[in-house]
Amino acid sequence: MPHPSPDDLVLYLYGEADHPAVLEAHLAGCAACRAAFESMRAALGAVRAEEPPDRGGDYGARVWERLEPRLALSGTGGARWPRRLLFTGALAASLLLAFLLGRHSPRPGVEGTSGPVRERILLVAVGDHLERSQVVLLELLNADPKDPVDVSAERRSAEDLLPANRLYRQAAVRTGEPEVARVLEELERVLVEVANGPSELGPEETLALRRRIESQGVLFKVRVIGSQIRERQKQAAPGPRKVEL
Amino acid sequence: MQRMEESDADALALARAGDSEGFRVLVERHSRAVFRLAYRMTGNEHDAEDVVQEAFLRAYRRLHQYDQRARFSSWLHRIAANCAYDQLRARGRRDEDPWPEGPDATAADFPAADPAPDRLVMSAEVKQRVTVAMSRMSAQEKAAFVLRHFEGMSIAEIGEALDLEASAAKQSVLRAVRKVRQVLAAAMGVAP
Numbered sequence: 001m002p003h004p005s006p007d008d009l010v011l012y013l014y015g016e017a018d019h020p021a022v023l024e025a026h027l028a029g030c031a032a033c034r035a036a037f038e039s040m041r042a043a044l045g046a047v048r049a050e051e052p053p054d055r056g057g058d059y060g061a062r063v064w065e066r067l068e069p070r071l072a073l074s075g076t077g078g079a080r081w082p083r084r085l086l087f088t089g090a091l092a093a094s095l096l097l098a099f100l101l102g103r104h105s106p107r108p109g110v111e112g113t114s115g116p117v118r119e120r121i122l123l124v125a126v127g128d129h130l131e132r133s134q135v136v137l138l139e140l141l142n143a144d145p146k147d148p149v150d151v152s153a154e155r156r157s158a159e160d161l162l163p164a165n166r167l168y169r170q171a172a173v174r175t176g177e178p179e180v181a182r183v184l185e186e187l188e189r190v191l192v193e194v195a196n197g198p199s200e201l202g203p204e205e206t207l208a209l210r211r212r213i214e215s216q217g218v219l220f221k222v223r224v225i226g227s228q229i230r231e232r233q234k235q236a237a238p239g240p241r242k243v244e245l
Numbered sequence: 246m247q248r249m250e251e252s253d254a255d256a257l258a259l260a261r262a263g264d265s266e267g268f269r270v271l272v273e274r275h276s277r278a279v280f281r282l283a284y285r286m287t288g289n290e291h292d293a294e295d296v297v298q299e300a301f302l303r304a305y306r307r308l309h310q311y312d313q314r315a316r317f318s319s320w321l322h323r324i325a326a327n328c329a330y331d332q333l334r335a336r337g338r339r340d341e342d343p344w345p346e347g348p349d350a351t352a353a354d355f356p357a358a359d360p361a362p363d364r365l366v367m368s369a370e371v372k373q374r375v376t377v378a379m380s381r382m383s384a385q386e387k388a389a390f391v392l393r394h395f396e397g398m399s400i401a402e403i404g405e406a407l408d409l410e411a412s413a414a415k416q417s418v419l420r421a422v423r424k425v426r427q428v429l430a431a432a433m434g435v436a437p
Contacts, residue, residue, distance in 0.1 A: 044425070046371050047375050048395075052280060059280070060277065227291070230291075
């Protein structure tokens, strides 16, 4: 056989060569190619994965804690998920808006809650809301436009997210967070469209919706605001204590 | 591993029946491995955490599509790889190949190098250069390279995970490897 190309050697090294026996025979008889192969093996052998940071023994439990409310909203399976989880976002939004407007304290345990504590509660709730919204946007963006797409789950999620989104937007306006309010407004337009749209989208409808989301950069903006809010959560958090709504 | 697969099957049966406890078991059992994969692909903790959440969410929504003949962990990893790939694409990595290798080059054209043991150590410089190479990869190349080189997935599996034709997955791996070899050539004294 002619001398193998570097790509041939890479595939051989990875066990993906089309004709490994032929290549092996060539390497056995060709000192130049053998040397090149050893050189390549040495270089690639030095490239090792960096160990990711340790997540701690309770990592799985923490992942679940964050995930469970989102599964309840996701619309597939989950028949025995507590219904109360579906109301968490809207309830939190109502309580927060009430806090922000100073109308009343929703329950005795939080009466007289200080400004920083209120801010932390708001940040946690809005951060969670933005994460859930990202899931909906991602699902829509990842839908395969080749076939009709069942978006009934996204539609239900959008319906669930809308009331909370409106309240957070209003709260953001009142508390002097124009950037957050603007992004929530853009998000709201998409949520309204999805919530009021059909349960199944044809290829053209899917593409059109995707284009609208992409052209406005809604997902990106939601991600950016979400990151900023997570940062503020970290700065506002006094310690590992969990804030209960 | 066999034991884990068996208990995965039990948890899966519960989850597919709509019992959150079954899915909780799967999440708690596989989270660390999914995070490891996500971190290697995205390169940072924050994105990796997002990928973990998204991967389990997608897995949950696709439980009805899971073929029980496959290992759950493999299926989940393919989903996680796809999520990480989406994340990389969303970050807008470059897609062009700035360092094309001449199509006519052959292995014999490259000088041999001495693979002395001390050169094989993953030195800080090698790490740094690999980081540079990764930053020059497109999202597709990076995803394919990590899955092939670090995770040991076959090219067919990579194609499946990233929704690519096998030929496209193969070309992505090869383009990525070229970039890695080029940046390492000077550091290690090996052929590019």
